[in-house]
Amino acid sequence: MDDQTRIEIEAAAFRRLRQHLMDDRPDVQNIDLMNLAGFCRNCLARWYQEAANERGIEMTKDEGREAYYGIPYDDWKAQNQSEASPEKQAAFEKAFAENVLKKG
Template structure:
């Protein structure tokens, strides 16, 4: 399917819904997102900062997390297990095919 079928307005609406969903699902750890999908909230924020050019990574992460990242991390992020790290590394390795 061609990208030009997806309008900017539709993409923006879907993106905002994704951000709201990720802010709501604080029970889902970033490392688990990385292990399953090869990206997480921080990746999404980094992509925003890169696309904008004027936002810092910290500013973009606050947009995605709905609060400063340090606060989000203290509230919701647990310690990663060795199994989570291994799954993340395997998943992220697959990203090389897409860049």
Template sequence: MLPDYDDATAAAAFRRLVAHLQHRTDAQNVDLMGLAGFCRNCLGDWLAEASGGTLSKEQGREHVYGMPYADWKARHQQPATPEQLARMDESLKRNAR
């Protein structure tokens, strides 16, 4: 069960996470998925869902990436290896609730 943080505290932590992910472009989404079962795209999608329709998924992702996803992908995303993809697939299985 999640603790009941006040909105200001939760928002500050979220903004710090987003800033950290924008800084750490070396942390590949496939590796985040393989370790934690979520990535920048997921975070952007969750932001869009939490906005109650104010943001599209594309806009949510742009807020998380700090630029359009296509631009970030062209600048920073490396091709995924078969090992990374296998680790991601195994990790995603643990997301089922």
């Protein structure tokens, strides 16, 4: 497989993951994704932003989130996010430290 084809297939897989998380399963909470898998929609938005910045495209955290979510993040939260239990919040603190903070 040539590099261009590989890149196009990887991009298609990313778009399908985004569709699954945003359209097919918006009920799955970010905190549950982070606690189980060590990443969530916000991580994907951050990785999108970081990839843009690495290529010289200025993009803020909020702009990266809006590019990923398709709407302002606060609007998405209001539509889809529920309050997390204290147990989920404690697990999140651990998952965030292990998967985000230690990786920079």
